[in-house]
Amino acid sequence: MNERYNFNEIEKKWQNYWEENHSFKTVEDESKEKYYCLEMFPYPSGKLHMGHVRNYSIGDVIARFKKMDGYNVLHPMGWDSFGLPAENAAIKHGTHPSEWTWNNMAEMRAQLKELGLAYDWDREVATCHEDYYRWMQWIFIQFYKKGLAYKKENPVNWCPDCQTVLANEQVVDGCCERCKSPVGKKNLSQWYLKITDYADRLLDNLETLDGWPNKVKIMQKNWIGKSTGAEVQFEIKDYEETLTVFTTRVDTIYGTTYMVLAPEYPSVLKMVEGTEYEQPVKEYIEKVEHMNDIERTSTTNEKTGVFIGKYAINPFTKKEIPIYISDYVLMGYGTGAVMGVPAHDQRDFEFATKFGLDIIPVVDPGDPEVDLNNLTCACAAEGTLINSGEYNGMNNKEAIEKFAEVVEQWGIGKKTVNYRLRDWLISRQRYWGTPIPMIYCEHCGWVPEKEENLPVLLPTDVEFTGKGESPLTTSATFGKTTCPVCGAEAKREMDTMDTFLDSSWYFLRYCDPKNSEAAWDPKKANYWMNVDQYIGGVEHAILHLMYARFFNMFFYDLGLVKTEEPFKNLLTQGMVNKDGKKMSKSIGNVVSPEEIIKTYGADTARLFILFAAPPDRELDWSDAGVEGSYRFLNRVYRLVYEITEKYPEIPAEFTVSGSADKSLNYMLNAAIKKVSEDVGGKFSFNTAISSIMELVNEMYKYKEGENINVGLLGKAVKDLILILSPFTPHICEEMWHHIGQTESVTEMSWPEFDPSALVKDEVEIVVQINGKLKDKLSVPNNMDKAELEKVAMDSEKVQALLEGKTVVKVVVVPNKLLNIVVK
RNA sequence: GCCGGAGUGGCGGAAUUGGCAGACGCACAGGACUUAAAAUCCUGCGAUCCUUACCGAUCGUACCGGUUCGACCCCGGUCUCCGGCACCA
Numbered sequence: 001m002n003e004r005y006n007f008n009e010i011e012k013k014w015q016n017y018w019e020e021n022h023s024f025k026t027v028e029d030e031s032k033e034k035y036y037c038l039e040m041f042p043y044p045s046g047k048l049h050m051g052h053v054r055n056y057s058i059g060d061v062i063a064r065f066k067k068m069d070g071y072n073v074l075h076p077m078g079w080d081s082f083g084l085p086a087e088n089a090a091i092k093h094g095t096h097p098s099e100w101t102w103n104n105m106a107e108m109r110a111q112l113k114e115l116g117l118a119y120d121w122d123r124e125v126a127t128c129h130e131d132y133y134r135w136m137q138w139i140f141i142q143f144y145k146k147g148l149a150y151k152k153e154n155p156v157n158w159c160p161d162c163q164t165v166l167a168n169e170q171v172v173d174g175c176c177e178r179c180k181s182p183v184g185k186k187n188l189s190q191w192y193l194k195i196t197d198y199a200d201r202l203l204d205n206l207e208t209l210d211g212w213p214n215k216v217k218i219m220q221k222n223w224i225g226k227s228t229g230a231e232v233q234f235e236i237k238d239y240e241e242t243l244t245v246f247t248t249r250v251d252t253i254y255g256t257t258y259m260v261l262a263p264e265y266p267s268v269l270k271m272v273e274g275t276e277y278e279q280p281v282k283e284y285i286e287k288v289e290h291m292n293d294i295e296r297t298s299t300t301n302e303k304t305g306v307f308i309g310k311y312a313i314n315p316f317t318k319k320e321i322p323i324y325i326s327d328y329v330l331m332g333y334g335t336g337a338v339m340g341v342p343a344h345d346q347r348d349f350e351f352a353t354k355f356g357l358d359i360i361p362v363v364d365p366g367d368p369e370v371d372l373n374n375l376t377c378a379c380a381a382e383g384t385l386i387n388s389g390e391y392n393g394m395n396n397k398e399a400i401e402k403f404a405e406v407v408e409q410w411g412i413g414k415k416t417v418n419y420r421l422r423d424w425l426i427s428r429q430r431y432w433g434t435p436i437p438m439i440y441c442e443h444c445g446w447v448p449e450k451e452e453n454l455p456v457l458l459p460t461d462v463e464f465t466g467k468g469e470s471p472l473t474t475s476a477t478f479g480k481t482t483c484p485v486c487g488a489e490a491k492r493e494m495d496t497m498d499t500f501l502d503s504s505w506y507f508l509r510y511c512d513p514k515n516s517e518a519a520w521d522p523k524k525a526n527y528w529m530n531v532d533q534y535i536g537g538v539e540h541a542i543l544h545l546m547y548a549r550f551f552n553m554f555f556y557d558l559g560l561v562k563t564e565e566p567f568k569n570l571l572t573q574g575m576v577n578k579d580g581k582k583m584s585k586s587i588g589n590v591v592s593p594e595e596i597i598k599t600y601g602a603d604t605a606r607l608f609i610l611f612a613a614p615p616d617r618e619l620d621w622s623d624a625g626v627e628g629s630y631r632f633l634n635r636v637y638r639l640v641y642e643i644t645e646k647y648p649e650i651p652a653e654f655t656v657s658g659s660a661d662k663s664l665n666y667m668l669n670a671a672i673k674k675v676s677e678d679v680g681g682k683f684s685f686n687t688a689i690s691s692i693m694e695l696v697n698e699m700y701k702y703k704e705g706e707n708i709n710v711g712l713l714g715k716a717v718k719d720l721i722l723i724l725s726p727f728t729p730h731i732c733e734e735m736w737h738h739i740g741q742t743e744s745v746t747e748m749s750w751p752e753f754d755p756s757a758l759v760k761d762e763v764e765i766v767v768q769i770n771g772k773l774k775d776k777l778s779v780p781n782n783m784d785k786a787e788l789e790k791v792a793m794d795s796e797k798v799q800a801l802l803e804g805k806t807v808v809k810v811v812v813v814p815n816k817l818l819n820i821v822v823k
Numbered sequence: 824g825c826c827g828g829a830g831u832g833g834c835g836g837a838a839u840u841g842g843c844a845g846a847c848g849c850a851c852a853g854g855a856c857u858u859a860a861a862a863u864c865c866u867g868c869g870a871u872c873c874u875u876a877c878c879g880a881u882c883g884u885a886c887c888g889g890u891u892c893g894a895c896c897c898c899g900g901u902c903u904c905c906g907g908c909a910c911c912a
Contacts, residue, residue: 214827214828215827215828215906215907218826218827218907218908219826219827219906219907219908221826222825222826222827222907222908222909223907223908225908225911227911227912229912245912246911246912247912248911248912249912260912296910297909297910298910301910303910326910327910328910328912329910329911329912330910330911330912332911333911333912334911334912337912338912339912340912341912345912346824346910347910347912348912350910351910418911418912419911420908420909420911538906541907542907611835611836611847611848612835612836612848612849613835613836614836617829617836618905619835620834620835622834622835622849624834624849624850625834625835625848625849627849628848628849629848631848632848634862635863638863686835686836686837686847686848687836687837687846687847689847689848690836690837690846690847690848691846691847692847693847693848694846694847697847700864764843766842766843768842768843768892768893770892770893771842771891771892771893771894772893773843776843808892809892810892811842811892811893813842816842816843817842817843817893819842819892819893820892821892821893
């Protein structure tokens, strides 16, 4: 060990050591308790950013700690390597997406290794590798076989200029992010996964996820958006068809004064055909078609709509009510038809006001401030029914149940549940993704590729123009095949899968990454799953984390995994900002991990990022703060160096005696305890580090004192290195070997604290008068209440302060505090 | 609009969950070492007041109120900021 802390040399040295010794290789071992620590794998964009560094530093501390704590730790890393940027790079630079991606992965892998992350690199997976996407295709076919994958024509985002479908994320302010032209809707036949079949389980299971942040659970709950209500059928006057509405407020049905359909409602055109309403209705539908989602769903819009010339009949009042179409009703939710109750729904109120429709109050909240005959806005409050025939006086909550029963008896409706959650559109007109392993045959329709023929490989003879359909269509060979059922000539599906599918099961592939017979061996998955700790950005709170849960439930149903939920505990880390703003190229406040590692080393970068803020909070990057972390590591290094220089022989046996010894021993054991708790479960890395800093300060003080107990000091050095090692592994490995250890610090057991060292001989008691701090007393530990009270009352200071006062009461908390209440 | 979360020194953040508010670090100021600087070490560092100074006093965890011997912590209300959902019937 050098006199000076040369992080460059040290870090390379130990990274090579770990690699050569396969220090983090893991195999299944039934005799040991397992711990699966997982961080969200990155998209190989080319360079690591600080968000990655934070994410992986957190995971690394946990993984290293758990390993030292005796667990068999699985800590893998891989690449979410399919996706659009590779294709855009191909268009821009003329490189193949594959080349671009693999180059990036190599570069980022090197950066991850520079951070000294304890991964089992033998388990590395890349979703763009045929060994991976082969099983992705197999999984898709299992979905298909269970009836959970289907093809359907639906309106999707369409850029007329680029001639392609766009993902929702690629539509910015209603325009194509690449060419800026307005995005429209187009009906396309696309593949969907029936995630809605799992809506209830996805929702109900949230209750069991005790180890998840509440915030994420609520976000998923909102996203699933379950609402219970009823469907009710309305007859149409002089027309044979009926219309069914969905409502959560069937209790207000007597107040229904009109009906609205979504403009896309299938039978609207038929209903107006040949009437004077045909023209205006068509015009309105066309206008709505040209609106993007932002325009259409804005709540600030004034209500618009068109009367279609027909009347529905309210089944309860038998009154005729006019039927409109309006863009505020969405075809994709409920039935696409809504009963308009202006008195009790704000949207309906606005619509009715605009079109001069009746507003009939049917629920009286009994609130004197609400003038039911002169409403200025809809009244959504609970109350009793009025204007509701025989049901007047009934509580409206009861009426919800009652009316649902009534419509069911009449055979015109039933209680139903609706979800905001939609089926998952997984088709992408892209090249760089998993080919959907489906084949279209004239005779047999859509059939899956035979499982033994997988993978359906991505062809290499394709062009990337950024225009037209999927680049797969430009391949001379890809599309032509034969039907797996009848053998006739057939065509392959040209679309690829949404990359969110790839990332929905990678945690299972890590359990058995090289399996060529199956996606994974359930035995291995049963050993490792579920993930004990998952760590990643909160931006994945809904999509990724819900898709992965959906997949895992499906695998559970197939008997491929033993738990429904894949992630037992979840930690969502906060963003890394600079000067209070998100780091971004356009603002120019990006701090690159590369530079920091070059200037200060990986250990400093890791330490700072863990020390500067609790993991789930935002972290503001501070150059001065990094300096501070660097200074601390230098301080530790110097401490160890100086001690070993001065005391080449450290006795193994020693006794703790004298106040200085006791104080150091106390600090040492307190730090071990604190770090164990903070890293082991609370994930409060910042306070763990601060307790190590306190220990280091104490050791410096002790070292300069008299009567040095070399044995004790040596023990402190040893434990200090051990408890610091999960945070800053390189420097600790260096110091560990320097103090004469021959095994890697990563193979060591986590030190245990000695509870007796934490028992102080004397404790400080706070003396309060009327709750205000007045004095502090040093008394023997565990002094009993009565004696404590006596000692306190006898103290000069208290005596003086009590002059002329009457003591009403004395509250004593042993070993802590004493409060004298006076008048 | 609905649903969450948060508000503590100049800054990042602590506080065993009702018991010394401000640990640890950063910044700043003063000092030591040095020809000098860097590095390092030592001291101070919530506000106001009193005092020559030491000692001390009062206030202080967004704001107002409550419970309690005692409140950053519990309860009621208000404000601000952040996040999610949102014409979902």
